[in-house]
Amino acid sequence: MSEPAAAVTPMMAQYLEIKRAHEGALLFYRMGDFYEMFFDDAVAAAEALDIALTKRGKHLGEDIPMCGVPVHAAEGYLLQLIRKGFRVAIAEQMEDPAEAKKRGSKSVVARDVVRLVTPGTLTEESLLDARRHNFLAAWCTVRDEGALAWVDISTGAFSVLACPPARLSRELARLSPREVLLAEETERDWAGVVSDSGASATPLARGAFDSEGGARRLCALFSVGSLDGFGAFSRAEIGAMAAVAEYLDLTQKGRMPLLRPPVQERPGGAMQIDAATRRSLELTAAMGGGRAGSLLGAIDRTVTAAGARLLERRLSAPSCELETVLARQAAVTHFVEDRAAGEAVRDRLRGAHDIDRALSRLALDRGGPRDMAAIRNTLAVAENLAGRLGGDLPEVLARAAEDLTGHDALHDLLDAALVAEPPLLVRDGGFIAAGHDVELDEARQLRDEGRSVIAGMQAKYAETAAVPGLKIKHNNVLGYFIETTATHAEKMMSPPLSETFIHRQTTAGQVRFTTVDLSELETRILNAGGRALELEKRLYSSLREAIIAEAARLSALARALAEIDLAAALADLARGEDWCRPHLSTGRAFRIVGGRHPVVEQALRKAGEPFIANDCDLGDSPIWLLTGPNMAGKSTFLRQNALIAILAQAGAWVPAAEAEIGLVSQVFSRVGAADDLARGRSTFMVEMVETAAILNQADDRALVILDEIGRGTATYDGLSIAWATLEHLNAVNRCRAIFATHYHEMAGLADRLDGVANATVAVKEWEGDVIFLHEVRRGTADRSYGVQVARLAGLPASVVERARVVLDALEQGEREGGGKRETLVDDLPLFSAAPPPQPAKSAPPEVEARLREVHPDGLTPREALELVYELEGAGARVREDPPRP
CATH class of the missing domain: 3.30.420.110 (MutS, connector domain)
Known part of the structure; x- marks a missing residue:
């Protein structure tokens, strides 16, 4: 953006110069109590923030677009802009406007960019997720x-x-x-x-x-x-x-x-989990975004912000170092076994603040008295907590306990210097406690007691002038002044009172005066207020330096509090959810007894339904080929075992009755289907890309969960890809894996390949319906029950019946024709010949009549059982002797 040939205003020239140095950012240009934006910045900001776009002056003969936001509310607007991908340069006034006027009436206040706000450089509490x-x-x-x-x-x-x-x-x-x-x-x-x-x-x-x-x-x-x-x-x-x-x-x-x-x-120090697997397992964010529905959201019971951040780091990168994992696990176990200690620790930690972020703001001079108070209060919590953590502690907790103490000098300084509830900003004053600084106390006394002196002076002048209604008032223009009505003013302007009262201003119905004594008192009072604030600012800087000098030890304290909080939170989770301590080793075991999916279990509990726990043992057979119908729980079973491995190596207890796990180096998940239209990838292409990543990267310590490989293409293409993938996992990757599929033809691989075993999710058929038992057992499913699931989903009855006809024909033809399904299509009846919708079946009249006589609340268990047999017998008689038309 260049200046016009003609002269521009000094202010606009300054703006354009600063803007040239920060072309890639919106420029917040400080103008008094507002940050103002001009030209394209104003247009973009007005649209992004949904604020009014106005104009101010002209540039190159055209109106200059302008918008602005109040300085006191700037953080909220910054948050909106950062979330929408903008970067913001903040140009502040670097001098007092009065100083600029000394250089001439047309001088511009010096301004410069003091900070470039970008997504990765935020520090303000309101701009961050704690x-x-x-x-x-x-x-x-x-x-x-x-x-x-x-x-x-x-x-x-x-x-x-x-x-x-x-x-x-x-x-x-x-x-x-x-x-x-x-x-x-x-x-x-x-x-x-x-x-x-x-x-x-x-x-x-x-x-x-x-x-x-x-x-x-x-x-x-x-x-x-x-x-x-x-x-x-x-x-x-x-x-x-x-x-x-x-x-x-x-x-x-x-x-x-x-x-x-x-x-x-x-x-290699942390478990490797790629982006697709993180999305599939919903480790820290659910598919729809946000914490709700994710593993992190389900298990986070931390009571401090630092503890929550540590939990997210541990879930995102579980350790592959056995010694580290066992040490963290021991800390959790300590609080599981000593419930009283765990609950006491959590109660105390609720009073702790986020001192890492408070310290950072103070270091960047963006903090305030409340950040100092947060550090003071947290030091008191740490001292109290150290007194509760005693005895024979596990290594992790013992190290943390050492960092809780030794901060007495800083705590005593802050406790003596700060009031209990300080204001947010330094400029508000009033945050230094009385008695901390003699000079400040004297200035405050003069400032505060000046009010009582003014009141005494008002009484004295009212008596001297014999004007009971005389008042001493104050405004920003005149300062302190004496005010009386015009009726009494005349005698005050006449000798001898005129020697004391000096006329200053006449308004409608009021006359204002001053005196020499009042002017001198005003000067002392005003100086005392400014002096007190100046002294507080000086003391604030001294306290800030004292805090920063202890930065390293305060950071260690923050880490210790987070470690203790996380251990106590995971212990509370383990007790509350009935989790077990997993046995970890350097071997290749993967034996889970009564494993559960923590997120699904919570959701079912809210709905009042039980979660069916399942076992998984990949020891003798490192690869399980899992079959069963949709909706039976295959995906849940796959994911829960991956989550158990991640939780175990994060140092937590796990949702199972028993767990024995050899350290897992990598977790890969290929569960669910989605396309990537932005890159021109179909669902099948995405599936193949993710499968290729697994086959090319998984090592013999990896845990792989795969669901429905090959389903996005033709039947035999898909079957061949799934077949070859399973063989590669077994022979080349040699990893532990659970491979779910609808291709029942693959079940025979368990007999041909060492290390592959069949498992299935059990279901039960009842009068044409399928009942999901959600139990994983050794063996194979006899079919997929797809038509039954379609019926449960609500497909029209005619479509379901037609599907049954086609399925029967295909299966019969496959049995008779050696598996060549394609040749059978021409022999199927035309779809136009599909049977009309069948009316819904109703109970026999005598059964309905009997049911109307029943009062369920009055039945004993035995009477209810007898009723069931009675109704079943009535239905059987009707089936044997159906009513005639």
């Missing part, structure tokens, strides 16, 4: 190496991982970052992968990913001479971390957030 991380990630490639670094500036967590291109999608699915930094030359290649993860891609110059300059930048950031103390980082890892640091410096305008030293994740 129970979820807000990650900013950066991906870097150096020759054949790749690395992913990510940071949550609202908590200071900073991590890095070696990440070749093939793993990028999987890691982004695990982290769910809000924003991903890419080198400009690679953005086009990887923006689609980033977009699929739900993040926005932000290009940076290649220099931001430079490993040599980046190492120096990171050393300066963490005040160290070398990064070796944090880990042996590759060039790609250093480049990714350097890009994060560069971007934070750019967006925060040099005011860097408090970051913890980077943690280098070990490849």
